[in-house]
Amino acid sequence: MSAEPTASSSHLDLSTAQVIKTPITTATGSLLSSNAYEKTSTTSSTSFLGPVHEFTARISKWRDSLNLPDPGTYEQVGREAKGVHLTNYIFDGARAELAKALSLSPAFNVTHSFNMGAQGGAMGGIHPGTYSFGGMYATNNVKYKYTTLSIHAIVFAQGTIDSDATLMGRFNYRWGSKDISKLQIQWPSNPTNPSVTQVEHERHGQDYALSMKAYNPNISNQSGIFITQYLQSLHPRFSLGIESVWQVMPPMEDASMSYLMKWQSAKREKLSDQVEAAVDLHFLPHPSPRERKAVSTVGLKYDFRQATVRAQADSTGKVSMLLEQRIAPMFTFSVAGELDHAKYNIAFPHHIEDWGDLCLSVLAD
Structure with a gap:
């Protein structure tokens, strides 16, 4: 059981x-x-x-x-010639600048500028004169840590406001060795004058350069000008580029494309350590012969021990010269002359710079 x-x-x-x-x-x-x-x-x-x-x-x-080089951006094409010519150095009227460095690390200085006798007054005559106050701030190798990520950035900021309450500013932020973001503004006090806001981002690779820009972007009415530029090195001395421009102004839209070819000679003749010469040619093709335009410019730069002389002449009959005389280590006097044979116009502007106790040079780009 x-x-x-x-x-x-x-x-x-x-x-x-x-x-x-x-x-x-x-x-x-x-x-x-x-x-x-x-x-x-x-x-x-x-x-x-x-x-x-x-x-x-x-x-x-x-x-x-x-091992191809970085071709640089569209704006950097021909920068050697731009450094010789007077296009980026010429000025109008009489100008005086006073700068004072307040800090070295980070770099910070202020400037006072006075402009007188320039063309472009209210009635098209001589401008009575303006005063501008500006400041510059720059840092190098700033570190930001996010857990295990460390970012080394370079910050550059520059702003100017004049007696007409027109605000101009630049702000650059370098994310690393390849990427940099830029912001530029120009906001006038007079609502009839157009304001400009430009946002830009650049990326530099080993053998290419990409740039994206936006001029006056407006989300509310979906308007603005958008530009994309790409430059690729195909040879140590040869590069090809393409640029697309998209302009949105409701109810109209416009798009265009342009191409760029850059060739750098393998051999460069150096006249001397003090002399530089450059030739620049701008040609605008058009189906109609009347609309075709071309301008050729020849420039010469000579560096003395305490002075720099720039002179240029173009095919339109304009001859100009600029003299920068360093009278003292922190004091510079500049005088320029421009003679336009086609318009029978003569101008002799003057410029005085006083950098106070220290002269700072900051590479914003």
Whole structure:
């Protein structure tokens, strides 16, 4: 009597164990099969993208082997000639500047500028004169830490406000060795004068340069001018570029594209350590012969021990010259002359600079 219940109980326990064991084995098998499916799908996706990764790796390795230089941006094309010519140095009327450095690290200085006798007055005559107050702030190698990420940035800020309450400013933020963001504004106090807001971002690769700009972007009425520029080095001395301009002014839109070819000679003749010469040619093609325009400019720069002379002449009959005389280590006097044979116009502006106790030079770009 006692043995039968024992046998039956053992039989029931065994059957229960078998019933419980069966779904556990089935569940384990399903998990193993799902893991195998994930591995199979991952392997298949990896094998599918494998040729793409291999192709891009070969292209990157081939580009590194060429060791092509950074071509620079569109604005930097012809900068050697721009440094010789007077386009970026000429001024109008009489001007005096007084600058004072307040800090070295970070760099901070203020400037006082006086302009008199310039053309472009209220009635088209001589401007009565303006006063401008400006400031410059720059930092180098600023560190920002986000967990394990460390960013080294360079900040540059410059602003000017004149007696007419016109505000002009620049702000550059360098994210690293490749990326830099820029902001430029010009906001006049007179609502009839147009204001300008420019947002720009540049990326410099090993052999390319990409720039994206937006002029007066307005989200409310969906307007603005958007420019994209790309320059690629194909040879140590040869580069090709493309520029797209999209202008949105409701209800009208306009788009255009332009192309650029840059060739740098392998041999450069240096006249001397003090003399530089440059030739610049601007040609505007057009189907109509009357609309075709071309201007050729020849410039010469000579550096003395305490002075710099720039002179240039172009095909339109304009001859100009600029003399920068360093009278003292912190005092500079400049005089310029411009003679336009076509318009029979003569101008002789003057410029005085006093840099106080220290002269600072900060590379904003």
